[in-house]
Amino acid sequence: MKTIAHVRVTPEGAVLDGNHISDASITGLYREFAGDYPKFFKMDNLCRLGFVAAELLLKGTSAEDRADAAVVLFNRNGSLVTDRNYQKTISGGDFFPSPALFVYTLANIVTGEIAIRHKIYGETSFYVMPAYDPGQMDDIAEDLFLTSSPSFVLTGWVDYNDDNDYLADMKIMTR
C-alpha cells in the first residue's frame, strides 16, 4: 500500500505532506482552504475537523477517482462532545430536544459529510477504538482493497474533545 497524501490538523494548525501550511483553527482552516460550503457551520466540531482535513487531502484527487473511493475513519471518543450537548437539551426542567444537535450524535456522520461534499460513493465506515492504533487502522483500511476495488481509501484518526484538544491524522492510501 502507498500513502499518496497525509494531513495532520491540531490546535497548532495544519501540516500537509510534512509542510506546516497554516496556524489556523478548524474554522480558520475552512475559511482559508474551502469557504464555499455554508453547511460547514451547521456541523458539530468532530465533523468540522474531519471536513477540513478531507478538504486539504482531496485537493489533488480527481472527481472520477473520488467517486470510487472509500472513507474509513477512527477515533476514541465517538461523538461524545455532541452527545453531551444534546443531553443538556433534554435534561432538567426545560425539555427542548435540539434536532440540529441530535443529527450529529453518531460519530459516523463525519464520513457521510465528507462523502456528500466530495461525491464519494464507495464504502464509508467509522470505528471507535480504545486508543490510537495506526497498525490496526492500516489493517482495516487495507482490507478494503481485498474485498472491493476502491480507487483510494481516505483513512485515519479524527477525534475532538475541545478547542484545545483535537487531532485529525488522515491520509490517502492506494494499492
Added chain:
Amino acid sequence: MDNLILQLKQQIIEALNLEDLTPADIDAEAPLFGEGLGLDSIDALELIVLLEREYGIRLSNPAEGKEIFRSVASIASYVADNRKK
C-alpha cells in the same frame, strides 16, 4: 414589529448556527427554504423548537407550517398574534 423581527433574526442565526450571517444579511421578506437562506428539514424542526422554547407557541397543525415559516416576517406576524410569553 421591527424589534420582534430583529430578535427573531438573532435567534434564528444562533439556533441554526448561521455563523457567517448577521441580522442585516437576512431579508425579512425573503423565503427561508428552497432559496433565500436555503434552510432544510432539520432547520424547520429547530425553528419549531425555537417558537415553543422562546414564545410558548406549540404548532399543532403541521399544515400551517409552510405559511408560518415562509419568511422571518411571516414568523414574526404569527408570533405577535400567538405568543404565550
